[in-house]
Amino acid sequence: MDPADMGDDLERVLLSEEQLHERLDEIAAQIDADYEGKDLLLVGVLKGAVMVMADLARRLHSSVQMDWMAVSSYGSGTKSSGVVRILKDLDADLTGRHVLIVEDIIDSGLTLSWLLSNLRSRGPATVEIATMLRKPEASKVDVDVRYVGFDIPNEFVVGYGLDYAEKYRNLPFVGTLAPHVYGA
Ligand SMILES: O=P(O)(O)OC[C@H]1O[C@H](OP(=O)(O)OP(=O)(O)O)[C@H](O)[C@@H]1O
Ligand code: HPA
Ligand SMILES: [Mg+2]
Secondary structure (H helix, E strand, O other), X not given: OOHHHHOOOEEEEEEOHHHHHHHHHHHHHHHHHHOOOXXXXXXXXXXXXXXXXXXXXHHOOOOOEEEEEEEEOOOOOOOOOOOOEXXXXXXXXXXXXXXXXXXXXXXXXXXXXXXXXXXXXOOOOEEEEEEEEEOHHHOOOOOOOOEEEEXXXXXXXXXXXXXXXXXXXXXXXXXXXXXXXXXX
């Protein structure tokens, strides 16, 4: 999809495909350096993290293991319910592993803070977080994040894995939605 395919549903492009990819180059280089000589397990959080997981993993120079977890706290709305449900658990045993959670966005932080304590209780050697986007003004809990792509304003965004009511995940860029899409 490109911006023209969204008709008047797109308000503005916040981060272009090029900006996202350039930042991923930098983050991948940092991860390569930080985990040199270690076996890394990437844990992608479905469904939003699919794009960042695919693009990040391909940039890493060592072979990593990839696993997926599906949790949901947003349903079809634009606000976190705060109640996190596991829809699909990991296949991997985390005991003694170096785990890097890969996320598309940290908004309120509620999903990640729940996920962190859940994964830490499984006996990993380390657990860190990489997220493409973070909204500092929306934060309701402090989450220690090792790798952040971009801090963005407190607006609902779509694209690059992020949805509104399951739409727009396949945009290659990150954009904001026109108010009429929400029924505003
Ligand atoms: O910091 P928070 O306020 O908790 O929000 C962030 C979470 O919300 C979104 O997931 P969602 O529950 O919408 O599922 P999805 O990835 O399938 O869209 C996003 O992918 C994060 O996992
Ligand atoms: O801004 C957002 N957009 C889409 N999904 C989300 N999940 C948390 N925040 C967002
Ligand atoms: Mg969602």
